[in-house]
Amino acid sequence: MQRVALITKHEKARWIAPYLAPLGYAVFESSMFDTDILGTFSGEVERTLSPMDAALTKAKKACELTATDWGLGSEGSFGGGPAPGMINWNEELLCLYQASTEIAIYAHAAGPTSVQELTLNGRVPLKQKLLLLPKQRWILRTDQGVQKGLCAEQLLDRLEQITGTSQKIKIEPDLRAMHCPERQQMITKAAEDLVRRLSETCPQCQAFNFVVKEKQSGLPCTLCTLPTEQAKSWTRICDGCGCRHDEVVQQKGADPAHCQYCNP
Ligand SMILES: [Zn+2]
Ligand SMILES: [Zn+2]
Incomplete structure (x- = not known):
């Protein structure tokens, strides 16, 4: 088993470790670094790093402090999403970092969440x-x-x-992972995304994360045959050797509902 250090005070390994174990990664928790230094949800410490930089910083710290080759960083954020102000949005990011190769793999999951501030004087008690x-x-x-x-x-x-x-x-x-079940579910989804990225390896150099990273739009509309924004192919790209693999969409054409001409 490869040991993977996760620095957390919020019991996050519970929602990640069971997914990585079948691939041969044993996630263990360490509290040697106070991740609150990088920002808190409750506002005492402002977040200055982007979620990706914060997750990478935590993963690197995990390697450094526990003297482990693999480190995992987790970072959650609330807000943004497709309809800010209308739908509450939660995004969870995981960064798996290998110190010896300096390779970082980012996995994520996002979706609506129902946790929000409560008002005392609403219609619902x-x-x-x-x-x-x-x-x-x-x-x-x-x-x-x-x-x-x-x-x-x-x-x-x-x-x-x-x-x-x-x-x-x-x-x-309280948005800390151990106190927020909806975040726990989202962290689990991010862990599943990480599993997918660890399972897809490059046919040439065997590097991880050989997943779709580019979309070519232009699938023709079935009604007027003009190109649409729908994907006509997806490209897997290797971070290691740069090898590319196109996957052509099997669908014959795009639904006219997605066509700028038929459905402007
Ligand atoms: Zn059309
Ligand atoms: Zn490769």
């Missing part, structure tokens, strides 16, 4: 909202300070103690 996300933990901000990692029961208890006082109350989801 708070208790009902909390029931929709049963294992999610919460952060309570009041004039007295910040409390993190509160389960629904603890949160309601705390709120009961301070009702009637005229202080500002803010309830946010």
